[in-house]
Amino acid sequence: MKQVKLMKGNEAMAEAAIRAGADAYFGYPITPQSEVIEYLMVEEPHKRTGMQVLQAESELAAINMVYGAAACGKKVMTSSSSPGISLKLEGISYMAGAEIPCLIANVMRGGPGLGTIQPGQSDYFQATKGGGHGDYRLITLAPSTVQEMADFVDLGFELAFKYRNPVMILSDGAIGQMMEKVYLPNQKERLTNDEIIKLYGSWATTGKPESRSRNIITSLDLKPEKQEIHNIHLQEKFKAAEENEVRFEEIQCEDADYILVAFGTSARISQKVVQLARNKGYKVGLIRPITLWPFPKKPIAKYANKVKGFLSVEMNAGQMVEDVQLAVEGKAIVKHYGRMGGMIPTPADVLNALEEKLISNK
Amino acid sequence: MTEEIIIAGFGGQGVLSMGKILAYSGIMQDQDVSWMPSYGPEMRGGTANVAVILSNERISSPILNEFDTAIILNQQSMDKFESMVKPGGLLLYDPNGILHHPERKDITIATIEGAKEASALKNKKTFNMIVMGAFLKIHPIVKMDNVHKGLEQSLPERHHHMIPLNEDAIKVGMAKVKIIHDLKRIAVEN
Amino acid sequence: MTTAVITPEEIIKKGKIVFEKTKLINDGALSYCPGCGHGVAHRLVMEVVEEMGIWQDTIGVAPVGCSVLAYEFMNIDMQQAAHGRAPAVATGIKRVFPEKFVFTYQGDGDLAAIGTAETIHACNRGENIVIIFVNNGIYGMTGGQMAPTTLSGMKSSTSPYGRVVETMGHPLKITEMVATLPGVAYATRQAVHEAKYVRKAKKAIRKAFENQRDNKGTSVVEIVANCNSGWKMTPVESNKWLEENMLAYFPLGDIKK
Ligand SMILES: Cc1ncc(C[n+]2csc(CCOP(=O)(O)OP(=O)(O)O)c2C)c(N)n1
Ligand code: SF4
Ligand SMILES: [Mg+2]
Numbered sequence: 001m002k003q004v005k006l007m008k009g010n011e012a013m014a015e016a017a018i019r020a021g022a023d024a025y026f027g028y029p030i031t032p033q034s035e036v037i038e039y040l041m042v043e044e045p046h047k048r049t050g051m052q053v054l055q056a057e058s059e060l061a062a063i064n065m066v067y068g069a070a071a072c073g074k075k076v077m078t079s080s081s082s083p084g085i086s087l088k089l090e091g092i093s094y095m096a097g098a099e100i101p102c103l104i105a106n107v108m109r110g111g112p113g114l115g116t117i118q119p120g121q122s123d124y125f126q127a128t129k130g131g132g133h134g135d136y137r138l139i140t141l142a143p144s145t146v147q148e149m150a151d152f153v154d155l156g157f158e159l160a161f162k163y164r165n166p167v168m169i170l171s172d173g174a175i176g177q178m179m180e181k182v183y184l185p186n187q188k189e190r191l192t193n194d195e196i197i198k199l200y201g202s203w204a205t206t207g208k209p210e211s212r213s214r215n216i217i218t219s220l221d222l223k224p225e226k227q228e229i230h231n232i233h234l235q236e237k238f239k240a241a242e243e244n245e246v247r248f249e250e251i252q253c254e255d256a257d258y259i260l261v262a263f264g265t266s267a268r269i270s271q272k273v274v275q276l277a278r279n280k281g282y283k284v285g286l287i288r289p290i291t292l293w294p295f296p297k298k299p300i301a302k303y304a305n306k307v308k309g310f311l312s313v314e315m316n317a318g319q320m321v322e323d324v325q326l327a328v329e330g331k332a333i334v335k336h337y338g339r340m341g342g343m344i345p346t347p348a349d350v351l352n353a354l355e356e357k358l359i360s361n362k
Numbered sequence: 363m364t365e366e367i368i369i370a371g372f373g374g375q376g377v378l379s380m381g382k383i384l385a386y387s388g389i390m391q392d393q394d395v396s397w398m399p400s401y402g403p404e405m406r407g408g409t410a411n412v413a414v415i416l417s418n419e420r421i422s423s424p425i426l427n428e429f430d431t432a433i434i435l436n437q438q439s440m441d442k443f444e445s446m447v448k449p450g451g452l453l454l455y456d457p458n459g460i461l462h463h464p465e466r467k468d469i470t471i472a473t474i475e476g477a478k479e480a481s482a483l484k485n486k487k488t489f490n491m492i493v494m495g496a497f498l499k500i501h502p503i504v505k506m507d508n509v510h511k512g513l514e515q516s517l518p519e520r521h522h523h524m525i526p527l528n529e530d531a532i533k534v535g536m537a538k539v540k541i542i543h544d545l546k547r548i549a550v551e552n
Numbered sequence: 553m554t555t556a557v558i559t560p561e562e563i564i565k566k567g568k569i570v571f572e573k574t575k576l577i578n579d580g581a582l583s584y585c586p587g588c589g590h591g592v593a594h595r596l597v598m599e600v601v602e603e604m605g606i607w608q609d610t611i612g613v614a615p616v617g618c619s620v621l622a623y624e625f626m627n628i629d630m631q632q633a634a635h636g637r638a639p640a641v642a643t644g645i646k647r648v649f650p651e652k653f654v655f656t657y658q659g660d661g662d663l664a665a666i667g668t669a670e671t672i673h674a675c676n677r678g679e680n681i682v683i684i685f686v687n688n689g690i691y692g693m694t695g696g697q698m699a700p701t702t703l704s705g706m707k708s709s710t711s712p713y714g715r716v717v718e719t720m721g722h723p724l725k726i727t728e729m730v731a732t733l734p735g736v737a738y739a740t741r742q743a744v745h746e747a748k749y750v751r752k753a754k755k756a757i758r759k760a761f762e763n764q765r766d767n768k769g770t771s772v773v774e775i776v777a778n779c780n781s782g783w784k785m786t787p788v789e790s791n792k793w794l795e796e797n798m799l800a801y802f803p804l805g806d807i808k809k
Contacts, residue, residue: 006386006395006515028666029697029710031402038697041710055698055710055720058636058666083635114616114632117402178424179382179397181389271422346427 002183009149009175010035012182013079013105016153018045021188022103023074024052026065028084031117032173033107036079049190059084063091063104070095070102071217073196073204075157079105081173082123083114085131092166093132096234097219099203101160103153104138105169107176110315110342118342119173119265124319127170128293135231137238139167139245140292142263146180148290154185159245163237164203170292172315174265174344247290248299252278256285258358259303261324262313263289265344270313272347273354280351282359292320297327304331309358313350314338333358363418365503366426368443370411371435376490379516380433381412384494387504387512388416398424409438416503433497435476437461450545454497471543472500479534488531495535506532574599576607576627583621587787589777590619592744593686596754597657598626600761610653611645613638615667617659618692618779636667639674642681653764655682661691664700664726671730678735678769682760685727685772688779689798696782700724703801708782723801727774731808737769739807743776743799745791756806776802 007015014036017025027037037055045051056062062078070076080088085106095102106127110120125131127140139159141152152169160167191199197206201215208214221227252274253259262270267288277284287303289296300310309332312321321336328334337353339345345353367384371377378399385395399412413429415421432443434455440462447453449468456476457463464471474496480489498504504512509532513525558570576598584590601607607628614622616635623630633641638656646654656663663671663685674681690708691697698708698715701723705714715723731739738760742753753775760771776798778790785793 004389006382006389006397029661029691029694031694034694034697034709038709038712042712044713057668057700060666114620114634173401174398174425177399177401179385179395180421180424181395265425268421269423269425273423275422344425346425347423348427 002186004181004183006179007146007182008035008177008179009143009146009171010107010177011039012146012150012184013153013169013171014039015043015184016150017077017103018043018049018051019185019187020154020157021049021075021190022051022077022153022157023190024054024065024069024076026054026056026062026069026076026078028056028059028062028080030059030081030084032109032119032176033079033081033105035176036105036107049187051190059087060091063088066102066104067091067095067098067100070100071098071205073200073206075103075191077103077105077153077157079107081107081109082111082120085123085126089126089132092138093134093136094219095166096132096136096138097134098217099164099234100166100217101157101164102166103156103160103169104166105171108170108172110340116342117173119175119315119344120340120342121172121264121266121315122317122319122340123170124292124314124316127168128295128323136234137165137241137293139163139165139241139294140170141167141247142170142290142292143175144264144267144288146175146178146182149175150182150184154188159241161200163241165237165241170264172265173342242294245291246294246296246298248296249288249290250299251286251288253285253287253303255283256303257283257308258285258354259300259307259310260284260286260313260350260354261289261300261310261320262286263292263320266313266315269345269347269350273313273350276347276351277354282354284354289320295323295327297323300324300327301329304328307332309333309335311350311354311358312336313345313353315344316340363503364421365416365431365501366429367414367416367431367433368411368426368429368446369414369433369435370409370439370443373410375410375435376487377410377435378412380490380494381414382516383491383509383512384414384416384504385512386516387508390508390511390515391504393418394421396421396424409436411439411443431497431501433493435493440464452500454493454500454539456493467543468545469543470500470541470545472496472539472541474535474539476535479538480531483531483534485527488527488534491528491531492535492538495532496539497535498532499536499539500541574602576602578625578627582625584618585781587778587780587790588618588692589688589744589775589779590686592750593657593684593753593775593777594619594622594625596744596750596757597655597684598628600754600757601628601653604758604761604765606653606761606765609651610655611649613642613645613654613656615656615658615662616693617662619657619659619686620693622657636662636665637670638662639667639670639679639681639683643674643677643679646679646681650680653682653761655684655761657684658686659692660685660687660689660699660701664724668700668726671726672733675730675733675736675770675772678733678737680764680767680769681771682757682764683770683772684757685774686777687774687802688777688782689723690779690782692779692782696779696784700726701802703797706797725802727772728807730770730772735769736772736808737763738771738809739774740772740809741774741776741802741804741807743794743804745778745794749804752804774802776804
């Protein structure tokens with residue numbers, strides 16, 4: 001039987017990293033995600049599984065430590081919150097270019113700048129539209145429960161290695177700080193060096209034996225003809241991910257006149273709004289994107305001709321709403337409701353917005 | 363059954379750990395639970411609060427604008443949360459340090475002299491369990507044997523010898539709670 | 553010599569001011585924990601700026617750390633920098649305003665971890681600025697994580713069993729390090745937890761600002777301070793612990809003058 005515990009999202013993610021058989025974690029303290037590294041330091045995973053944990057001198061250093069370790073074919077993770085992720089973007093772009101798998105968690109807070117330490121979702125664009133330089137994509141998973149904070153670690157690593165690309169868990173301060181019941185996954189063995197060579201020896205810098213030519217990890221090609229070919233190869237991977245990796249949840253959409261679209265904490269709030277709205281006699285449903293990239297365009301488009309409108313609920317000024325609009329292609333009204341700067345909308349706020357922006361507008 | 367609770371007071375009163383013990387007790391009886399704290403350095407010596415939900419169903423929003431129960435341990439929290447108790451709900455508070463007592467007529471209001479009883483027990487740290495006992499007397503949402511298991515789970519092993527003391531404190535709370543405005547006509551035997 | 557005894561009544565009597573807060577520290581409560589060393593360090597910097605009569609020409613740079621709000625408390629023009637980047641920000645200010653007085657006010661995490669590169673290179677260029685470096689051996693702001701200056705064996709939330717130097721590195725004496733750079737005119741280590749140290753620290757800060765006036769290069773004033781919250785001690789305990797442990801590893805005095 002799986003072990004059940006009451007844990008903070010940040011702690012559950014840290015424990016899940018150990019249990020996923022991660023080889024290393026590199027991080028730097030920042031509120032509201034410091035519990036990840038604090039938990040790992042208390043747990044001493046080097047004693048449990050041999051996993052290494054290091055507090056770096058900055059997020060720049062941390063992401064580059066990830067670069068080095070992950071390029072050896074190891075399962076490596078880092079986490080931070082918004083300002084720290086901005087520092088990591090350079091490294092993330094390099095890793096996408098050099099095709100290095102790794103897992104990055106962003107426990108978002110309100111921005112821009114130093115902003116606030118309270119929860120936010122204003123790094124949606126940063127995560128899903130690039131953020132760093134160059135044509136790349138980040139597979140982005142959006143947990144909305146502590147359970148998913150744990151579950152998406154293993155899933156994240158799996159996708160990272162499948163596509164040889166960084167994967168991001170895009171969470172926020174509320175889910176990071178909140179405690180919920182969580183069923184912890186069973187311990188996975190860490191891969192041995194031999195296994196790593198067998199699985200990833202074709203690209204990882206594991207030490208060159210006589211039997212193969214050297215492996216080079218780089219994102220550089222000075223010849224534009226060759227760099228373009230590399231870019232086309234990356235785009236093919238991203239296309240495959242778009243076809244195969246879309247994940248989402250649908251709640252009471254079958255008969256809905258109005259559909260809320262929300263992820264993470266906003267999706268939890270919106271679940272309550274669905275209940276409250278239905279109590280008032282409005283037929284409301286919820287689509288919760290689990291992968292923010294690739295975005296669940298088709299599942300949303302499916303309802304475009306059936307409903308009277310969509311409301312994108314976000315803790316930002318309106319970011320995901322653009323993807324909802326692209327999916328709907330003008331076939332239905334799409335509105336946005338958001339709070340910013342670390343403010344969390346209450347279910348009542350969202351219900352009001354739904355009534356004002358969509359229902360009474362009819 | 364779903365019970366949505368806000369516990370609010372000063373940092374250091376054991377607000378967060380009371381919520382944690384309640385939540386763990388809920389897990390022990392197979393419920394879904396969530397525990398959503400206020401966080402950050404601004405809490406240093408300032409206010410602390412936590413929203414705790416216990417439910418037999420999947421919990422939707424951990425962020426709430428109204429509560430079934432408010433457990434209030436200082437004036438600032440009274441000012442903030444009195445109006446957020448659902449009509450028919452419960453407001454339990456420690457009158458110590460409260461200047462403006464709640465006046466709503468559409469909710470049940472009860473008091474527990476937590477600080478006073480804790481100093482009678484000669485252990486300030488029992489404060490939060492006394493208050494929790496008072497709450498459980500009025501709303502027995504978790505069974506005492508599950509509270510015992512919840513204490514075992516939420517306290518580190520080295521503090522397990524404190525469990526009997528905590529349970530005694532809960533009993534004190536149960537004995538000393540006073541109903542001020544009885545909406546539900548709950549009989550509390552003193 | 554007779555010592556003048558001042559009665560409380562005399563203190564209250566109008567006109568008998570025995571201490572006055574510098575006008576460069578704003579009224580209102582500081583956001584620091586009671587007993588924290590940051591407050592005294594703020595006061596000393598502002599007293600020096602006031603006494604030298606340079607407040608209209610002084611621009612300060614606040615870090616990210618507990619002193620992130622230094623700009624709220626210091627009644628002069630201030631900028632707030634990203635975490636660790638204050639020396640680079642100060643460089644920018646000084647390059648366009650060479651006649652102004654520019655100082656950074658940074659914690660150990662800010663200056664000696666995430667901002668190490670900025671610190672070293674500003675010092676190496678000999679930027680004509682003052683760096684006030686409050687070393688409390690911990691990340692106070694974020695809740696007591698290990699800092700580059702956390703002592704060997706010292707507990708923090710990310711070294712819960714004590715700092716293990718073999719894997720976490722040694723407590724960094726960055727002031728000694730930058731003292732080796734030709735660009736650094738003055739490097740000193742001071743403390744503020746007792747009156748006798750406060751007096752010396754103020755002299756050091758004064759000297760640093762005078763160096764800037766005389767175009768001598770970078771002046772680094774490290775202030776070893778307590779963080780009672782982060783160290784999980786009462787203010788009194790933390791001062792004692794500072795004296796016995798921090799000062800043993802981070803000895804006070806001028807490193808380069
Ligand atoms: C890029 C980035 N990473 C991390 C943080 C979180 N953070 C805020 S203050 C701080 C440490 C401050 O410690 P120190 O410089 O020693 O100052 P103190 O609070 O001890 O005075 C950290 C890690 C941040 N704000 N920005
Ligand atoms: S946490 Fe430490 S450094 Fe920050 S204000 Fe409190 S005592 Fe001072
Ligand atoms: Mg510090």
